[in-house]
Amino acid sequence: MAGTTVTGTTVDELLAELAALEDPKARAVNERHGDDHGVNLGRLRAIAKRLKTQQDLARQLWETGNTPARLLALLICRPKAFERDELDAMLREARTPKVHDWLVNYVVKKSAHAHTLRVAWFADPDPVVASAGWALTTERVAKRPEGLDLAELLDAIEAEMRDAPERLQWAMNNCLAQIGIEHPEYRARALAVGERLEVLKDYPTPPGCTSPFAPIWITEMVRRQNPT
Structure with a gap:
């Protein structure tokens, strides 16, 4: 050694x-x-x-x-x-x-091996491993969404995120936010899912930082992309 x-x-x-x-x-x-x-x-x-x-x-x-x-x-x-x-x-x-x-x-x-690992980890029963699959999926959502079923991802988030263990919940929330930020056709649903589940709604956020609560995060990032 x-x-x-x-x-x-x-x-x-x-x-x-x-x-x-x-x-x-x-x-x-x-x-x-x-x-x-x-x-x-x-x-x-x-x-x-x-x-x-x-x-x-x-x-x-x-x-x-x-x-x-x-x-x-x-x-x-x-x-x-x-x-x-x-x-x-x-x-x-x-x-x-x-x-x-x-x-x-x-x-x-x-x-x-990022793609094959993403697929394998995404469905892993270990929530820490699954969170890595979701993190890799979130990058695809933002940069290379071709081949992803965004509606199906939103279905999974809506069904599972509220009760998911912390690290997996955080990764799913990131994915929810990126769908809402990057894909206008799914933005209304992403906002509605975030509002209904209220995951990270009360997360302590330092002054000057954006809340990880998906509806606030999505709205702020879209505003920055489209300043008036």
Whole structure:
């Protein structure tokens, strides 16, 4: 595990460097969001910039199971170098929100296996895995909707989102909002579904930020697209 990398840095040295960045205040904030580390992500990104792309090192860092090490791995890996089953196994191991989010957004979305994984994960009985399927579907809704049945997606959201576990609920809500924002022909229904379900209606939103409550989110983003 401590083998020397191309840059002369070992995994053990990187683990020690990441441990030295641990900040109790940052950990307290992260733990409120379900994460289990206290490393400033700006500093972690600086380490990744120094290391550059190193696929073998990324795999070694991932295998440690250490959250900051896994985040670093996702920044220095080569997304297209992973096999489908490897990405599937990684996602099922990625239980903390930040690792899960970065894996989906920084790696899986850039992989040649994104489509097959989206289909497989979308219907998975594990809600955390299913949330990744919904996240990949949301990107399709916004960028490449061809082949998607948006009415069917709205049916599923209307039937399941209110009682879905938190991470899956959040992913479905994102999809609902993107359907309403990007597809005018479905906007009225998306707004109506959001109003009826009231998911995230009371979510605390800082001043200057847009509420994740779908009707507010859709209305605001459409306004920005069509300023008067």
